Amino acid sequence: MNDRETNLAWNLKRYFDHDGRYFLESYIGSGAQATVFKLRTRDSDNQGTDRFVIKIPWTAELQWDSFHTISEVEAMKTFRGAAHVVQLLETTADQDPLKKENVPDATKLPANRWIYTMASPGGPMEWLENGTLAGFMERAQKKGHPLPNRILWRLFMCLVRMCIAFAWPDAHDESKVELEDPRDEVPRSICYNPDIGSGNLVFGPFVPDDINLEHRLTPVLKMIDLGLVERRDTPHKKAWSKLVSMSIRLIGEQMFMINGVGRGADPDPTLDSDLEKIVSWCMSSSEDDRPQLLELAIWVSNAVKGRDAAWYREQMPGPANDGEEDESILNLVHELIINANTAPE
Template sequence: MSDPFNSPPRGGRGGRGQSTPPPAGRRRGGGRTPGDNGGGRSSPDPFGPGPRLPPPTNPFVGPATRSGWSSSSSEGRSGSRDGRRRRGPFRRGGLFGAHAPAAEDDPFGGPSVTSGAERRRSLQRAIDVFRNDYRFTVEKATVTTNGVQLRVIEAPGGGHVPRRFVAKASFPEVARAVAMERDWMHRLRFARHIVRWLTLTPDPMAPGPGNVGFNLPYFFMEYLENGTLRQFEERVQNVTRLALPDGSEIAFLLPNRLLWTIFLCLIRACVGMAWPPEGPDAVLEAPTESEPSTFAHMDLHNENVMFGDLEESEAEHRTVPIVKLIDLGEANERPAGESSVPPDPSAVDTYDNVLLLANYRPNTGRRNQGIDRNLLDIGVLMASLISKRTAFVVTCRRNMMDPSIHPFLDADLRLLIQRCLAVDPENRPRLEELTELVGRDDSPFFRGESYYKRDQGFAATGVVNPAEVLETDEVLRFIIQACILNADPNTSSRI
């Protein structure tokens, strides 16, 4: 493999990569491959690695096409399963006439490190442990201030199909930080909306007969192929107009149905951090009777939120790919009890009191400083996504009070995000309340196309209602296909 120091890729912190073709024959849904039981690291093979074989052929390499990847990569994605381009309602007759590729930034973010003899040795040791095991091919290495990120292909065998995964290994001076991140990852290993912890059996980085191993902290995690929330935001920012059937145009805004689904995934992640599932049988995160953890992500921005894959067996992820949090390097448990810093009275007056948020305080539910912080952070994420403007919390509050930013935003969604952004943590929702809302028969999180066709009389006149067009299945499918699943075929600069 080429020396990554000659032309280092840009940064990298957590989870996985972006927009590469999935393994041939990849299983959909909730199945796990052998060895991915979420447990701790297995003991090394006492008999050492198997016989040395020629390097396996990369099963993922295939020519890129304008609509994604050629039929040789059998991903079978929703919306373009036959590989043909569908004509969409977007400007200039193409899928997204104004769409331009997102900037080629690494989905992990952060500055690259290109010097230091000890770091070079750590990088080479990490690469060598995989090169010396016939099961693996190191596809790419990224060097960052936090250590080494390796994108690795595991050859088929042992009852599983070929797959990609990511190994994160420490440099000596950041060993403690990587060890702490590893421990947080293991603690949350069964949370569906946190990047998934992987266990390899036998562990190629553990010392054993014929294998010196890697003597610094490391861990393995799933490879998320569909990019970060930031990359998605950059793509949709390039789509400004939507062509309507009558020849007119309207400003392009993200559909409520897409926003509800992303918001739901972020809520599930918050629940998983507050009540880490105790076993792999927990399909989706849910509150329990135990006291919630004060765990806070503490670095929850749009580069640490990534899209996974569609899950056709789950209603929540059947149309929009699952959204997961990555990078627990800054995470910690917040102090018990109330914050020692009270809410700013003037900010409460100009935001919470104007919106009467105290009227929505639930009578039940538990909160702590960790939950308070995570809810505030997902409020900022959602407000930035809706306004197409990455901003600090004060600006996000102002934007969510401005109805002109997204004039067709669902009023219920707007209110929930406004509550997450409340200055006084008492005025924020409770995770139990949000989870109960998800489970209701009339849950707003699952409103379909028909819900937004409110004015049938208006539609009968033949005049197009822009709010209805944005919520159609066609618009939603094309956004998912063009801006998430088939967004950037060229992955040469990504981990």
């Protein structure tokens, strides 16, 4: 932490110590707009619903010449119930220590727009302990061999689900967290996030017996930073499709950067050629050449469901693809995600 972040940490500690219910556990990290810390309740050492994340913005919301963003709180409220977007915890004045007055030695925070996320009672944990996609990519690269295709397809599916969440922003049921599925209608508006980067994508808890097949070998990947989300009206399908296509290109570029996709100019016998083609189509400079969101969701979902270890043994035989077995993938997930050191330096 630099001096600014250290001073903020001490300031937060005064608020939470004065309140007595919460403990400022650690610093998570900082970006251009905000700093993030981890909290927990004082009366529990568990990893469940007693753990919180708090995000403290440094300045007022950024506005760019090319578009107008909505507030991050508004964006998070919009995506309540979307499984691949971090869930917001709202607090009342008596629940929030930072809204207290006359806390000794505590100064006013930079902006009255801090955000809490936590584990929802009865729902999936929103304390995301398993680190960022960027950290996972770095650890995978250090291993020196490509990621299994079955992991890549599952990461791709999470990114596609995020696209679906943004394409139909008002379709979510805030009373329950569910997978984002395509819909038939053209919505009145769409959301667009230009900041889909590996540092803003974080792995959630790993649930090997998850009800959703796509999350049984790898943890769910969630978007955590909504500070640059734009909301635009979509009066007709063409306007909606254009914005969706922009999001598809972003996730294609993200897949290209993940270890294993776009490994080099030479053909790679270990990389699923269909995966490589689809990612390439998503990144096309021509909007007309990119896949539609519905067909993209079908392609990737079918690969997740149908391309198991037996499929790869038959279609891509050879020692290079031994890593497609369930046991090999689970071992790799534990090594690079579950048991990895994901704490910031």
